[in-house]
Amino acid sequence: MELQLALDLVNIPEAIELVKEVEEHIDIVEIGTPVVINEGLHAVKAVKEAFPNLKVLADLKIMDAAGYEVMKASEAGADIITILGTAEDMSIQGAVEEAKKQGKKILVDMIAVKDLAARAKEVDAMGVDYICVHTGYDLQAVGKNSFEDLQTIKSVVKNAKTAIAGGIKLETLPEVIKVNPDLVIVGGGITGQADKKAAAAKMQEMIKQG
Numbered sequence: 001m002e003l004q005l006a007l008d009l010v011n012i013p014e015a016i017e018l019v020k021e022v023e024e025h026i027d028i029v030e031i032g033t034p035v036v037i038n039e040g041l042h043a044v045k046a047v048k049e050a051f052p053n054l055k056v057l058a059d060l061k062i063m064d065a066a067g068y069e070v071m072k073a074s075e076a077g078a079d080i081i082t083i084l085g086t087a088e089d090m091s092i093q094g095a096v097e098e099a100k101k102q103g104k105k106i107l108v109d110m111i112a113v114k115d116l117a118a119r120a121k122e123v124d125a126m127g128v129d130y131i132c133v134h135t136g137y138d139l140q141a142v143g144k145n146s147f148e149d150l151q152t153i154k155s156v157v158k159n160a161k162t163a164i165a166g167g168i169k170l171e172t173l174p175e176v177i178k179v180n181p182d183l184v185i186v187g188g189g190i191t192g193q194a195d196k197k198a199a200a201a202k203m204q205e206m207i208k209q210g
């Protein structure tokens, strides 16, 4: 099980400072969608250059023009790029094809997918690397989470790694660990803490213990 730190509400210098604090306790650093919107793929490039030993995920949430966008994120240094599970099959297939060419990985974000089991089976068959259940900020605000959804995809996905994102905190991490995803994605649960390093260290310890 790996731990990914999601950075959503920072600029490039703040991102670098934050990662410096927690780098020894995380496996992947995510350049979140709002950061890409504000800073562009320069943020991916800057963080990869500053932390060459960490994997960098570009959370582009691709919906179209997938091959091109995967190519551009790869050129910026991303190791993993996200596409939406609601995208057309042709887009997901195009993303996978380009990622393979570039030696990169594709994570499919299942946010807003209605028939999760059926779509997870379909995208798994397309050769994606990760399938991620995700409760976005708008549904977190009304008390939703993705714990049951994680069990659903775990029961149907045969090839891809499974991941979970959306509002995971120290208190809820045990519930996530029980279901044994390959990747746990945490944003505010680390970045919102006064002692970010301690929060990341504790999460890493819990994940390692399994």
Ligand SMILES: O=C(CO)[C@H](O)[C@H](O)COP(=O)(O)O
Binding pocket: 006, 007, 008, 030, 032, 033, 059, 134, 135, 136, 137, 165, 166, 167, 168, 185, 186, 187, 188, 189
């Ligand atoms: O992709 C995202 C929002 O669309 C976030 O990066 C993801 O939800 C993790 O952040 P948090 O733990 O704060 O919910």
